[in-house]
Amino acid sequence: MNFxxxxxxxxxxxxxxxxxxxxxxELECEVRTQEEYDKLKEKYSVCENxxxxxxxxxxxxxxxxxxxxxxxxxxxxxxxxxxxAVPEEELYFWRELFKCPICNCNSRMRYIVExxxxxxxxxxxxxxxxxxxxxxxxxxxxxxxxxSEYLSEELKSGExxxxxxxxxxxxxxxKDNSFDVIISNDVFEHVADYRKAFMEAxxxxxxxxxxxxxxxxxxxxxxxxxxxxxxxxxxxxxxxEPEYHGNPLSKDGSLVFTEFGWEILDVLRExxxxxxxxxxxxxxxxxxxxxIPVVFEAVK
Numbered sequence: 001m002n003f004x005x006x007x008x009x010x011x012x013x014x015x016x017x018x019x020x021x022x023x024x025x026e027l028e029c030e031v032r033t034q035e036e037y038d039k040l041k042e043k044y045s046v047c048e049n050x051x052x053x054x055x056x057x058x059x060x061x062x063x064x065x066x067x068x069x070x071x072x073x074x075x076x077x078x079x080x081x082x083x084x085a086v087p088e089e090e091l092y093f094w095r096e097l098f099k100c101p102i103c104n105c106n107s108r109m110r111y112i113v114e115x116x117x118x119x120x121x122x123x124x125x126x127x128x129x130x131x132x133x134x135x136x137x138x139x140x141x142x143x144x145x146x147x148s149e150y151l152s153e154e155l156k157s158g159e160x161x162x163x164x165x166x167x168x169x170x171x172x173x174x175k176d177n178s179f180d181v182i183i184s185n186d187v188f189e190h191v192a193d194y195r196k197a198f199m200e201a202x203x204x205x206x207x208x209x210x211x212x213x214x215x216x217x218x219x220x221x222x223x224x225x226x227x228x229x230x231x232x233x234x235x236x237x238x239x240x241e242p243e244y245h246g247n248p249l250s251k252d253g254s255l256v257f258t259e260f261g262w263e264i265l266d267v268l269r270e271x272x273x274x275x276x277x278x279x280x281x282x283x284x285x286x287x288x289x290x291x292i293p294v295v296f297e298a299v300k
Contacts, residue, residue: 014284017050017053021046022046022049022050022053024044024046024047024050024282025283025284025285026282026283026284026285026286027044027047027280027281027282027283027292028279028280028281028282029279029280030277030278030279030280030297031277031278031279031280031294032265032276032277032278033262033265034219034222034261034262037219037262037278037280037292037294040280040292041292044282044292047282047292048091048291048292050284051091051094051289051291052088052091054068054289055085055086055088055091058083058084058085059085064084064085065083065084065085066083066084066085067080067081067082067083068080068081068083068098068287069081070098070284070285070286070287071285071286072100072102072103072105072110072286073110073111073113073114073117073286074100074103074105074109074110074113074114074137075100075102075103079100079101079102080101081097081098081099081100081101081107081287082097082098082099082101083097083098083099083287084097091289091290091291092216092219092290092291092293093290094107094289094290094291094293095107095108095214095289095290095293096108096290097289098110098287098288098289103133103136103137104133105133105134105137107287107288107289107290107293108185108186108214108290108293108295109132109133109134109137109185110286110287110288111281111286111288111293111295112134112183112185112212112214112295113134113137113138113141114286115212115279115295116138116141116142116181116183116212117141120142120180120181120210120212121141121142122143123142123144123179123180123181124144124145124178124179124180124181125138125142125144125145125146125179125180125181125182125183126145126146126147126148126174126178126179126181126182126183126204127145127146127147127148127182127183127184127185128147128148128149128150128167128169128182128183128184128185128187129147129148129149129184129185129187130147130148130149130164130165131149131164132185134183134185135147138183146165147165148164148165148166148167149164149165149166149167150166150167150168150169151164151166152166156173157171157172157173158173169184169187169188169191169197169200169201170191170192170193170196170197170200171196171200172200172201172203172204174204175204176203176204177204177205177206177207178204178205178206179204179205179206179209180205180206180209180210181205181209181210181211181212182201182204182205182209182210182211182212182213183212183213184201184211184212184213184214184215185213185214186214186215186216186245187213187215188213188215188258188260189215189216189245189256189257189258189259189260190245190254190255190256190257191257191258192228192229192230192257193230194257194258194267195267195270195271198211198267198268198271198273198298199271199272201298202271202272202273202298202300205300206300207300208299208300209299209300210297210298210299210300211268211273211296211297211298211299211300212295212296212297213295213296214295214296215260215264215296216259216260217260217261217262217264217278217294218259218260218261219261219262219291219294221261221262222261222262222263223261223263224258224259224260224261224263224264224267225240225258225259225261226239226240226257226258227239227240227241227242227243227256227257227258227259228240228242228255228256228257229257242255242256243255243256244256264296265277265278265296268296268298272300273298273299273300274299274300275298275299276296276297276298276299277296277297278294278295278296279294279295279296279297280292280293280294281293281294281295
């Protein structure tokens with residue numbers, strides 16, 4: 001890949017988009033219902049137009065793979081993000097791409113880190129995933145942070161293995177009111193009982209504390225869909241064909257128990273959070289793409 005050529009092409013392309021009112025440079029706002037999100041997406045259709053045009057450039061010029069010059073909020077300087085073309089109906093997958101080659105964080109990870117840097121870096125924090133690029137970046141900006149992993153069903157929460165803290169999201173070992181902020185990056189879809197996990201996070205948050213998390217969401221759907229569950233006898237039951245996502249600690253990946261729709265916001269409120277909303281975000285400068293992606297915050 002010729003970085004000089006892509007940089008010149010990108011700059012001329014962005015200029016063209018601005019001249020023709022094709023792109024909104026940056027977006028960040030709270031939405032509390034599926035209807036609010038749909039209206040937002042309709043209002044800012046220029047965001048999707050930009051992604052479609054950019055995707056077409058990768059397909060046409062670079063054999064589907066490409067780089068994108070943008071500002072990394074983790075590294076705090078311009079980088080060439082690694083990305084690739086996707087089918088037009090799968091632009092949401094760009095939340096997993098635009099990876100910085102220096103910090104190794106993709107688009108959604110970089111957004112989480114930047115939000116923490118600007119709002120929560122002085123807070124007491126817990127993150128469910130320690131063996132990740134996200135944790136490494138957060139550790140550098142948050143003095144008071146604890147990280148863990150789910151290591152084995154044979155371990156109890158609070159035990160350690162090879163220096164790594166084990167925690168089960170459904171039965172955390174921490175005392176009530178322990179943290180100002182709890183962070184999760186694409187974890188809850190892999191938890192057998194996500195309601196129990198939400199309530200455990202609520203228990204461990206201080207009053208006014210925030211659960212900040214990302215997960216794949218089916219934006220055209222309200223209902224959550226169960227793909228697998230544990231029955232009353234503790235036996236795994238597959239409702240749909242088993243699906244697995246990547247897991248740095250397991251070559252087999254992590255089983256998906258739930259596909260989330262916008263129902264997740266109502267579930268959070270039912271679990272006892274006084275407020276729950278999605279944060280819709282987009283940025284040309286920072287490479288925050290993915291069909292106007294969202295992360296979630298729930299406030300105790």
